[in-house]
Structure formats: structure tokens, C-alpha cells
Amino acid sequence: xxxxxxxxxxxxxxxxxxxxxxxxxxxxxxxxxxxxxxxxxxxxxxxxxxxxxxxxxxxxxxxxxxxxxxxxxxxxxxxxxxxxxxxxxxxxxxxxxxxxxxxxxxxxxxxxxxxxxxxxxxxxxxxxxxxxxxxxxxxxxxxxxxxxxxxxxxxxxxxxxxxxxxxxxxxxxxxxxxxxxxxxxxxxxxxxxxxxxxxxxxxxxxxxxxxxxxxxxxxxxxxxxxxxxxxxxxxxxxxxxxxxxxxxxxxxxxxxxxxxxxxxxxxxxxxxxxxxxxxxxxxxxxxxxxxxxxxxxxxxxxxxxxxxxxxxxxxxxxxxxxxxxxxxxxxxxxxxxxxxxxxxxxxxxxxxxxxxxxxxxxxxxxxxxxxxxxxxxxxxxxxxxxxxxxxxxxxx
Ligand code: GLN
Numbered sequence: 001x002x003x004x005x006x007x008x009x010x011x012x013x014x015x016x017x018x019x020x021x022x023x024x025x026x027x028x029x030x031x032x033x034x035x036x037x038x039x040x041x042x043x044x045x046x047x048x049x050x051x052x053x054x055x056x057x058x059x060x061x062x063x064x065x066x067x068x069x070x071x072x073x074x075x076x077x078x079x080x081x082x083x084x085x086x087x088x089x090x091x092x093x094x095x096x097x098x099x100x101x102x103x104x105x106x107x108x109x110x111x112x113x114x115x116x117x118x119x120x121x122x123x124x125x126x127x128x129x130x131x132x133x134x135x136x137x138x139x140x141x142x143x144x145x146x147x148x149x150x151x152x153x154x155x156x157x158x159x160x161x162x163x164x165x166x167x168x169x170x171x172x173x174x175x176x177x178x179x180x181x182x183x184x185x186x187x188x189x190x191x192x193x194x195x196x197x198x199x200x201x202x203x204x205x206x207x208x209x210x211x212x213x214x215x216x217x218x219x220x221x222x223x224x225x226x227x228x229x230x231x232x233x234x235x236x237x238x239x240x241x242x243x244x245x246x247x248x249x250x251x252x253x254x255x256x257x258x259x260x261x262x263x264x265x266x267x268x269x270x271x272x273x274x275x276x277x278x279x280x281x282x283x284x285x286x287x288x289x290x291x292x293x294x295x296x297x298x299x300x301x302x303x304x305x306x307x308x309x310x311x312x313x314x315x316x317x318x319x320x321x322x323x324x325x326x327x328x329x330x331x332x333x334x335x336x337x338x339x340x341x342x343x344x345x346x347x348x349x350x351x352x353x354x355x356x357x358x359x360x361x362x363x364x365x366x367x368x369x370x371x372x373x374x375x376x377x378x379x380x381x382x383x384x385x386x387x388x389x390x391x392x393x394x395x396x
Contacts, residue, residue, distance in 0.1 A: 002043045006035040009046070016063060017073045017120030023292060024119065027053035028060035059118060068118045069344055071395040077122050079390070083369045084112050084124045093353030093361030096333040099229035105131070105335070105352040110362055111273035115281035116345040119290045123274045130270040131350055132226045134332030135167065135187070137207075137266040139305050139313070140279070142181035143287075144210060145193040146301045154193060157249060158186045162312045162319065167358065168236050176247035182312040182330065185240045191263045192254045200258055204265055211269055214279040216291030221270035230264040237263065267332075273348045280338045280346020283328075306340060310378075317357035317364075325367055326377030337363040341376050344392060 004012075009032060013020055020029040031049055035041070043064070050060045062068055070076050088110055096102040111125040145154050156177075163179035165171055171185075172178060178185035195203045211220045241256050271279070282289045283306065287297030297305070309328035314321040314337075321329065329339040335352035337360050347370075349363035371377050375389040385391075 004041050004043065004046055005039060006032060006037050009035075012063065015074050016068055017070075017077065017116070017122060018059070018063065018118075019121075022059075022119055024057055024059040027055065027057050062118060066395065068120060069116050070118075070120055070392055073120050076392065079373060080112065080114065080122050080370070081124065083366055083373075084110075087362050087366045087369065088125070090362065090365055093355050095335070095352045096354060096358075098333075099226065099233055101223070101226045101229050102334060102352070107353050109335075110351040111348070112350075112366060113273035113277035113348045114345055115274075115277040115290065117281060117285040117290045117343065119281075120345075121274070121277070123277075125273070126350070127273050129350075130221050130223075130272055131334045131336060131352075132223045132267060132332075133269045133271060133276070133336065134267050134334045135182070136276070136330045136332040136336050136338050137269060138182050138187040138190070139283075139309050139330050139338075140210065140214070141187060141190040141194060141207070141266060142308065143297045143301050143305045144207070145190045146304055147297060148195065149193060151300075151304060154181075154190075157193060157251065158189045160308065160311075164316070167315050168240070170236070170239055170243055172244065172247060172249065177249045178244070180308055180312040182308055184237060185244060187266075188237065188241055188259060188263050189244065189249065191266065192250050192259045194262075196251070196253070200262065203262060207266055208269070210296065211271070211279070213289060213292075213294055213296045214282045215271065215275040216278045216289050217294075218275055218278070220275065222265070223268045223270045227264050227268035230267055231261065234260060234264065273336075273350045276336060276338055276348035276350070277346050280340050280348055282346070283340045284342055284344060284346045306342060309340065315358045317359055321359075321364075325371050326379055327367075327371070329367075331359045331363070333358060335360040335363065337367065339367060341392075344376075 047064055095105050109126045111127050114122040158178045158181050159173045161179050163183055167183045178189050180186050181190050195206055237260055241260055283302055286299040287302045288295045306328040309330050310322055312318050313330040327339050329337055331337045335350055337349045339347040349366050351360045351362035353361045355361045374392050375385045
């Protein structure tokens, strides 16, 4: 029978990637504070104490009963560290250059952050640097309009199919609506559907509040120079919007200039890799933030959003990404890739140099290596991977 003392319990929290300052460990942390450092305490007594907390902290119980979603977190962290170091050495790709603010990003910057649905976290590299979310705002805006209007209405204005063309292509599907919400035309369409009766300021507040909630109530940033630059080099996005208006794709009463400015503002929201990994973990946790237990999106919205991220989230590499990596993801030209492992964890990879498909060069390398060694591909469960891959849920 395991015997605990204060020090051992504190180190268990750390080993499992948790922190005593986490909201959901508040009562546990207070209780630990009341323990005498010399005191020995049995497993059964610790569990009895946890069960008595006024708002019983499930997380502490899951921790003590060895029920966390990634049980062997130390081993997993070591593997992540190893892949991170190997990936850091590879060179390739080029930073986006359509606006000076992106062109000036450091080519060496690299961050990897992971957050599980139990709030276990790993942060490596440049985790305190902010970057703009760019196209990774697209699944969030799509989720918001799904919540607001329901799937049927939203999909009268935007399709479900990969476009097979560039993300900013001037093209629509055979119904004269955007192919999907993960490319520019579809994202502009989602912006036009979102809270159309609010003022521009309140609509942006609404999006910022959503991001804050998705990040576990941490404040997110806004990069004004990126926004101004996007607005200044917006001919293509205006062309797409005018084309959609000509074809009658928008809902009635849309003000194109406002919609486009709103879209550029959304692209200019800034986060760090740790924050983005919490956003991804919220998607992995059916729309409920694992750090606060706040439900931001309903499970149906998440199902739809992840489905389209899976088929359309990685630009013109989406098919191959689904084939080789097998996970819903969304990338952005700032070098971010947000990856969701449903029911397990969220991953954020950030490194500005992009490959020819517009996806982070290091990011792709990292996730391929991870999926090579862990059974994370959606269809890994179909084949027997016991001999070739580690099982992330294994306690052994
Ligand atoms: N702001 C960019 C654009 O609209 C977003 C692009 C992206 O990340 N692919 O062109």
C-alpha cells in the first residue's frame, strides 16, 4: 500500500504535469498546506480527505487513483523533449512575406505546448512569445456561428468539401458558396454570419471573450500592426468578398467592409503556444475548457468543427495530413499548427518558417515524429500498433 507524505504528494502533482496553482487543485493544495511535513499518510486516508472537499476536486481524485488521461506523463514528457530537440535541429521553409510584420518573424523561434483534457501540461521552447493566430481563428469562428445559428443555416452559406485550391483562391463551389469554413472565402462568410446586429466593437469583444474562455480565462492579445497590414494588403480578400456578393452568397444586409475588417481583426488575435494548447485541449474535451470546466462550445459543434478541420484544416496538404497524421488540425501563416487529439489532448506547434503548402515546416516534422512513436492517428486503433507504437493511455 502506497504511503504518502507532503513532499511525495507535491512531487506527484509535478510529475503528472499538473500545478498546485491550478484552479481545480485549489482544495487539494490548501489541504496539502495544512499537512505537517513529517506526517506519513496512507493512500486510503488521502482519498478520504479528498472526498471530503466541499466542492470535491475530481482532478485530485483522478490523480491519486492513477486515472489521468495520460498516466505515464513523465515518460511522455521525455519523449516530447526528445522529439523537440531533434526537430529543433532541422532547417527548412520560409516565413510568410505578404506583410512585413510576418516577414520579420524570427526563423529560429520554435515552441511546443501540450495540454491534456486533465490539464496536464508540457511547454518547450519559446513558450512566452506571442504570435498572431491567423487562419487558426477559422475553426473558432465557425464554431461560434454554429452555436449561434445551427448547422443547417450556416451550411446554406458555406460547404463541407476540401477546395483543392489555395486558401485564398478566388473560387466558389457549384452552389456559388465557399467550399468550406477553413479557407478565406468560408472564413469571411462565417464573419458575416456572426452576431450581425452587434456593433463592430461588441462583435470583436464577443470573439475576444470566447478566446479568453477557450484559454482558461487567460487574457489574449491583439496585434494592431498585423491588423493594419492585413487591411492594407487586402485586395485578394476584397476580391473574394465581392465575388461572393455578386453570386448572392451572403445573408441579407451585409456590410462588406465591416465583415472584412472583422476578419482581419480575428486573424490578428495573439496568443502564446501554451495558451493555444489550452484552446486545442478545450476542443479535445468536447468544448469544455479542462482548466476551468467552463463549457464554451457544445459537443455537436465540436464534432462538426473537428470533422472539417480533419478534412480541410491544413491547406492543400489536408488530405496527406489526414492520411499520415490522422488528426484534426488547423494551421496559420504565422507558423502555428493547432492539433486536437479528441478525448486526450490539445497540441500547439509554432515555428514561423512555412513549407510550400503554407504549413509550419518544423511543426509538420514534429507531429509526424510524434505520430510515428505514439498511437495517436485516428485509425491506429484499427491496426495492431502494440509492437511499433507506444500507447498514450497505457499505465504500464
Ligand atoms: N490573414 C491571412 C489572409 O487572409 C490569413 C491567412 C492564413 O493564415 N492562411 O490571407
